[in-house]
Amino acid sequence: MKKISIIFFFFILPLAFADLQLGFYASSCRKAESIVQKVVQKRFNRDKSITAALLRMHFHDCFVRGCDASLLIDSTKNNTSEKQTGANASVRGYDLIDDVKEAIEAACPSTVSCSDIIALATRDVVALSGGPKYNVPTGRRDGLVSNSVDANILPGPGSPIPQLTQFFAAKGITTEEMVTLLGAHTVGVAHCGFFSGRLSSVTGRPDPTMDPALDAKLVKLCKSNSNGAAFLDQNTSFVVDNAFYKQILLKKGIMQIDQQLALDKSTSTFVSNFASNGDKFVKSFASAMIKLGKVGVLVGKEGEIRKNCRAFNKRN
Numbered sequence: 001m002k003k004i005s006i007i008f009f010f011f012i013l014p015l016a017f018a019d020l021q022l023g024f025y026a027s028s029c030r031k032a033e034s035i036v037q038k039v040v041q042k043r044f045n046r047d048k049s050i051t052a053a054l055l056r057m058h059f060h061d062c063f064v065r066g067c068d069a070s071l072l073i074d075s076t077k078n079n080t081s082e083k084q085t086g087a088n089a090s091v092r093g094y095d096l097i098d099d100v101k102e103a104i105e106a107a108c109p110s111t112v113s114c115s116d117i118i119a120l121a122t123r124d125v126v127a128l129s130g131g132p133k134y135n136v137p138t139g140r141r142d143g144l145v146s147n148s149v150d151a152n153i154l155p156g157p158g159s160p161i162p163q164l165t166q167f168f169a170a171k172g173i174t175t176e177e178m179v180t181l182l183g184a185h186t187v188g189v190a191h192c193g194f195f196s197g198r199l200s201s202v203t204g205r206p207d208p209t210m211d212p213a214l215d216a217k218l219v220k221l222c223k224s225n226s227n228g229a230a231f232l233d234q235n236t237s238f239v240v241d242n243a244f245y246k247q248i249l250l251k252k253g254i255m256q257i258d259q260q261l262a263l264d265k266s267t268s269t270f271v272s273n274f275a276s277n278g279d280k281f282v283k284s285f286a287s288a289m290i291k292l293g294k295v296g297v298l299v300g301k302e303g304e305i306r307k308n309c310r311a312f313n314k315r316n
């Protein structure tokens with residue numbers, strides 16, 4: 001038994017991640033990472049909400065078919081792609097990826113994958129937003145398949161924690177890492193449709209797991225605009241920090257899954273630890289993001305390097 005697990009850890013695990021390496025483009029496209037950084041910085045200067053957009057995009061891409069940029073493909077006349085579904089839940093930032101890709105193609109045609117661009121751009125924007133600086137191994141290849149139905153596997157904002165845990169475990173992500181990654185809800189927004197089911201205006205009674213002042217505020221927001229949006233972290237809404245965990249301990253989680261993280265026995269200890277120790281969160285977030293970026297990647301001769309992130313390359 002022991003022998004088997006040693007074989008697993010030393011041979012099978014590294015093989016699963018083979019060919020992703022730090023600085024994969026060092027000789028083939030020396031400027032790749034600095035081009036990404038430059039375009040991301042420029043966008044961030046005028047739009048701080050790009051951080052949330054990229055974090056959510058990276059997660060949705062990686063958790064559907066692996067980090068293969070299948071999410072970026074546009075639908076065609078007879079075929080709907082992964083982004084074209086209810087579960088795409090307003091993922092945005094596609095135009096930023098287009099901008100980066102255009103700049104990179106001009107410097108090094110057909111060399112840098114769209115999936116690496118998502119991972120690198122997300123890393124850069126996290127660092128710009130007060131989060132950790134971390135290294136992202138590269139060498140991902142772009143997928144050849146994108147189907148709208150595939151995205152239906154993503155859980156919703158009312159999914160129970162045990163179901164979430166199972167979903168993440170199936171991708172090799174532990175419960176603690178899952179709690180860390182959901183800390184990405186320290187930036188960005190949720191639209192009324194994703195949380196209005198918790199509000200007293202809909203249920204007819206206060207939700208004991210929501211701060212009454214927050215309930216009142218959200219009722220007002222969604223009454224004036226049913227497509228309104230609330231910051232997921234009500235305190236430091238644009239900063240990648242541990243404030244999200246402090247907020248949910250104060251019953252200020254916007255979506256049910258966020259609030260449940262603080263209440264469920266299997267996750268509440270991680271929440272308290274991250275809430276009281278910002279350094280621990282920052283370190284964990286860096287390593288969890290690196291792990292997220294390795295889920296189901298294509299490497300070597302698999303897939304392709306797309307020229308346009310929104311369309312598969314033409315076959316002759």
Ligand code: HEM
Binds near residue numbers: 155182185
């Ligand atoms: C499976 C667990 C998760 C569920 C059910 C979930 C669900 C949601 C929902 C419903 C929204 C609101 C979208 C909208 O109203 O436009 C949202 C926003 C967001 N999610 Fe998650 N999420 C999950 C995990 C994650 C993870 C792991 C990350 C990143 C590592 C992430 C990053 C974000 C970000 C940054 C936003 C804000 C997006 C924006 O402002 O554009 N989420 N999430």
Ligand SMILES: *[C@@H]1O[C@H](CO)[C@@H](O)[C@H](O)[C@H]1NC(C)=O
Binds near residue numbers: 078079
């Ligand atoms: C859509 O049309 C293209 C080109 O006509 C074809 O190659 C492809 O197989 C079609 N896809 C589906 C899902 O029908």
Ligand SMILES: *[C@@H]1O[C@H](CO)[C@@H](O)[C@H](O)[C@H]1NC(C)=O
Binds near residue numbers: 083091
């Ligand atoms: C997301 O899905 C909805 C519903 O299917 C669709 O109307 C919308 O255009 C999609 N968004 C993107 C960016 O494709």
Ligand SMILES: *[C@@H]1O[C@H](CO)[C@@H](O)[C@H](O)[C@H]1NC(C)=O
Binds near residue numbers: 074080145146147
């Ligand atoms: C279209 O359909 C095929 C399967 O018939 C799929 O492999 C392909 O990725 C789909 N998506 C798009 C956007 O073409």
Ligand SMILES: *[C@@H]1O[C@H](CO)[C@@H](O)[C@H](O)[C@H]1NC(C)=O
Binds near residue numbers: 243
């Ligand atoms: C809100 O953020 C500030 C820092 O900007 C911090 O000092 C304060 O303790 C936070 N409050 C809560 C309730 O998290």
